[in-house]
Amino acid sequence: MPPTLASLVHHSALKLTVRAGADRLDVPVRWAHVSELADPVPYMEGGELLLITALKLDAEDPEAMRRYVKRLAAAGVVGLGFAVGVNYEEIPKALVDAAEAENLPLLEVPRRTPFLAISKAVSAAIAADQYRAVTAGFAAQRELTRQALSTGPEGLLAALAAQVDGWAALYDASGAVVATAPEWAGRRAARLTADVERLRDRPAPASAVVGGPETEDRVELHSIGTGRRPRAALAVGTAATLGTAERYAVHSAIALLTLTTERSRSLHAAEQRVGAAVLRMLLAGQPDHARAVAGDLYGGLLDAPFRVIVAESASASAARAHADGHARVQSAKPAAAAVPAASGPGGDPLAALAEVVEAAAARAGEAVLVVPEGERLVVLAGDGGAAVAACGEYATGLEAARAAAVSEQGAGEEDELVVGLSAPAGPIAAAGAYKQAEQALSVARRRGRVLVEHEQLASGSVLPLLADDAVRAFADGLLRALYEHDATGRGDLVASLRAWLSRHGQWDAAAADLGVHRHTLRYRMRRVEEILGRSLDDPDVRMELWLALKATSTEPA
Numbered sequence: 001m002p003p004t005l006a007s008l009v010h011h012s013a014l015k016l017t018v019r020a021g022a023d024r025l026d027v028p029v030r031w032a033h034v035s036e037l038a039d040p041v042p043y044m045e046g047g048e049l050l051l052i053t054a055l056k057l058d059a060e061d062p063e064a065m066r067r068y069v070k071r072l073a074a075a076g077v078v079g080l081g082f083a084v085g086v087n088y089e090e091i092p093k094a095l096v097d098a099a100e101a102e103n104l105p106l107l108e109v110p111r112r113t114p115f116l117a118i119s120k121a122v123s124a125a126i127a128a129d130q131y132r133a134v135t136a137g138f139a140a141q142r143e144l145t146r147q148a149l150s151t152g153p154e155g156l157l158a159a160l161a162a163q164v165d166g167w168a169a170l171y172d173a174s175g176a177v178v179a180t181a182p183e184w185a186g187r188r189a190a191r192l193t194a195d196v197e198r199l200r201d202r203p204a205p206a207s208a209v210v211g212g213p214e215t216e217d218r219v220e221l222h223s224i225g226t227g228r229r230p231r232a233a234l235a236v237g238t239a240a241t242l243g244t245a246e247r248y249a250v251h252s253a254i255a256l257l258t259l260t261t262e263r264s265r266s267l268h269a270a271e272q273r274v275g276a277a278v279l280r281m282l283l284a285g286q287p288d289h290a291r292a293v294a295g296d297l298y299g300g301l302l303d304a305p306f307r308v309i310v311a312e313s314a315s316a317s318a319a320r321a322h323a324d325g326h327a328r329v330q331s332a333k334p335a336a337a338a339v340p341a342a343s344g345p346g347g348d349p350l351a352a353l354a355e356v357v358e359a360a361a362a363r364a365g366e367a368v369l370v371v372p373e374g375e376r377l378v379v380l381a382g383d384g385g386a387a388v389a390a391c392g393e394y395a396t397g398l399e400a401a402r403a404a405a406v407s408e409q410g411a412g413e414e415d416e417l418v419v420g421l422s423a424p425a426g427p428i429a430a431a432g433a434y435k436q437a438e439q440a441l442s443v444a445r446r447r448g449r450v451l452v453e454h455e456q457l458a459s460g461s462v463l464p465l466l467a468d469d470a471v472r473a474f475a476d477g478l479l480r481a482l483y484e485h486d487a488t489g490r491g492d493l494v495a496s497l498r499a500w501l502s503r504h505g506q507w508d509a510a511a512a513d514l515g516v517h518r519h520t521l522r523y524r525m526r527r528v529e530e531i532l533g534r535s536l537d538d539p540d541v542r543m544e545l546w547l548a549l550k551a552t553s554t555e556p557a
Contacts, residue, residue, distance in 0.1 A: 002028040003125030005049065005079045005105050011121055014113050016081070019096055021105030027078045032122040034115050039071065046076025049107075049122065051115045053086040054095075065098040073102045080104060081118060085111030130244065137248025144249065148256045156253060157181035163249040166217065166238035170224075170257070171196045173231055174359040189235055192219065196233045199223055205254075220250070224257045232257065271297060275369040279378060283434055287427035301367040301380060305424035307388050309357075309379035310437040312418050312445075313349045349417045350377040353394060357381065360390030378434075383424040395419055395451035402450075418444050419451040475548035481531045493531070494549075496524040501546045505536075 006025035009016050018025065030047030036055040037043075044050075050072060058064050072080065080099060082091045091108055099106035109118070140163045147155035157168040158181040169180040169189035175197045180186045195210050199221050206223045217237045225231035234257060236242075236250055278298055281290035291302055354370050357379055361368035364386035371378045381387035398416050420441025425433035436454040444452035482493045496514060500521065503510040511518040525536060534541045 002030075002129045003122050004028055005107070007125065008049070008118065008121060009107065014118060014121060015110050016113070016118075017108040017110075019082075019091055019106045019108050020099035021079070021103050024078075024103060024105050027105070029078055029122055029125075031126075032081075032115075032119040034119075038068075041071050041075045044072075044075045044077055048077055049079045049081055049118070050077050051081040051083070051109070051118060053083045054092075055087055059088060059092040059095050062094040062097065065092075065094040066101065069095070069098040069102050069104055073104050078105070079107060081107045081109045081115075083109040083111065083113075083115065133244035133248070136245035137252070140245065140249035141252040144252050144256055148260065153257065153260065154179045154181070156256060160236065160249060160253045161185075164236055164238050164242060164246045166236060168237070168253070169235040171233040171235070172359045172362065173200070173355045175200060175233070176359055176363060178232070178363075185237065188217075188237060192221070192235055195221060196235070199233055222250070222254050224254065272371065274298070275380075276371045276373075278369060279371050279380065282380075282427055282430035285428075285431060287430070290427060290430075298367055298369050298380075301369060301382060302427045305383040305426060306380050306433075307383050307424060308422040308430070308433040308437040309377075309381065309388070309391055310420045310434070310441050311350060311353055311377040311379070312375060312441065313416070353377060353391070353417055353419075354379075356390050356394045357387045361385070361387040380430075388421070391419065391421070392451065398450045417450055420444055421451060421453045423454050471547075472551050475551035478532075478544065478548045479552060482528065485527075485531060491524060491527065493524055493528050496521060497528055497545060498549050500525060501542060501549070505542075 004026050008014060008029065009018060009025060028047065029049050030045070032049045032051060033040075033044070034051045035043065036052060036057075038056050040050065057068065069080070082088075082095065084090050091106065096106060109115070140159075143159050143163075144156055147159040153170055157170060157179055160168045161181040167180065167182060167185035167188065169185060169192075170178045171189075171193075172178050175193050177186060177189045177193075180189050192210065195208065199206055199208055200223070202223070208221045210219050210221065217239055218241065219235055219237045220242070222234045222236075223232075224234055234250075234254060236253075238246070242250065274293065274297060278290045278294045281287070281293065287302070291299060294302055350372065354372070354377060357368060358370055360366075361381065366382055366385045366387055368382075368385075368387045369380035379387070379391070381391070395417065402416060418441060420437040420439065420443075422433035422436035422440070425436075440452040440454045440456075444450065479494065482497065485491065485493055492514075496510075496516075499513045500507075500510040503513065507518040507521055511521045514521065529536055536542060536545075
């Protein structure tokens with residue numbers, strides 16, 4: 001504890017006597033200062049014990065003493081030491097009354113006690129307090145280090161909470177609570193998720209102080225990590241402002257957690273390289289080799305059905321669609337040039353999705369394989385697990401945010417995600433699952449959706465896919481000659497073809513739908529064959545014509 005007026009009064013060598021303000025002696029003393037100025041306030045910082053002999057003061061004037069003492073109290077002076085036997089044989093009553101009125105402690109200093117002795121006592125007590133704080137800080141650092149090495153972040157948080165006489169919580173990169181100490185602090189920590197998310201958006205290192213009725217105490221938030229984006233966050237809740245020893249403990253915890261997360265970053269990079277190798281082997285049809293490489297790291301993921309997630313940023317996906325369309329015109333090969341992934345205002349959308357998926361898997365104790373692949377992100381996650389659910393919830397949130405932006409501003413975010421999700425598969429069918437995810441991604445891209453599951457395509461209809469511009473262009477080209485024939489008023493070949501195909505080539509039924517004789521319909525179908533140069537006996541031709549009619553129809557599919 002720092003020195004107080006009470007500790008100075010009880011100092012046997014100083015022989016100080018209390019003349020006023022006896023109930024305020026527990027106030028800490030920051031320094032002892034000697035000043036004979038009539039107005040020393042401009043030179044005060046607050047927390048001082050002011051020592052005077054009243055050399056330039058009219059200490060017997062009640063009005064002058066009231067003004068003098070009032071200014072000292074307003075400036076934060078914690079006490080006044082008056083040396084007797086120098087200019088006054090005893091403390092004047094006017095000064096005593098003024099000190100009592102302001103409740104400012106007034107100490108009588110005997111002639112045999114020099115002011116220097118008081119200054120030395122204060123200085124020695126401050127130095128001793130600082131030494132105790134530093135010593136306690138080093139002891140806390142040793143204990144925190146021991147806990148971090150032996151029990152991990154959970155033990156470190158428990159030791160930190162004990163050191164600060166409060167609570168501590170650790171958050172992951174997504175802002176979710178990872179661990180708390182004591183356990184009852186989990187509910188308080190969860191209330192700070194929004195504050196942690198705001199802190200995450202600031203470059204590391206960053207800190208903030210929050211408090212109020214919602215938190216029930218004073219809470220310090222500190223980002224953890226050395227990169228541009230924090231890897232975690234630490235919350236420390238206490239009933240009052242941290243002291244020097246407690247501050248040492250918090251800084252030590254931040255340093256240890258930073259080392260842990262940076263080590264985790266290196267391990268994560270190594271795991272990601274292993275994951276990329278496992279993914280390549282699975283897609284190459286080598287599940288046994290993939291299992292051997294996966295080992296304990298990803299082996300559990302390959303022992304149960306998993307899903308493949310393929311994600312792109314919306315801008316990169318649009319560019320890929322344009323490049324793929326151009327490539328189909330030029331050659332049968334896919335475009336070779338990579339399209340750079342765009343980053344939205346909040347950062348790289350693929351990195352944000354990776355954080356969400358990995359954090360959900362970590363909280364659930366699941367294995368998840370996350371592989372950045374150029375402008376794409378590929379994820380293998382257990383079917384029905386937390387990672388897949390988190391991906392779906394994240395996509396739903398983006399859909400809702402975009403809808404709100406369109407409703408309010410007429411436009412949504414440009415750098416959202418486009419995600420395709422495969423059906424459940426095993427290691428042998430990994431390549432097929434990857435293809436399914438790509439197909440779902442392509443449909444999501446065309447429909448302007450954030451996420452599409454491959455199973456949704458199987459349970460839906462193929463007709464919405466005909467909305468593609470390339471399909472419509474093909475349909476218009478295929479049917480143009482028939483529309484031109486009908487435009488001359490020489491018949492209604494398009495309507496006749498639609499009725500005949502809808503009745504599966506049944507002449508009587510189709511003719512009845514059109515209100516014509518079946519011979520008339522037969523004649524029209526021969527004209528269709530002549531104009532198109534195709535035989536209606538060919539099922540492929542009938543299929544193409546039916547889809548072309550659907551694609552160009554103005555009626556709802």
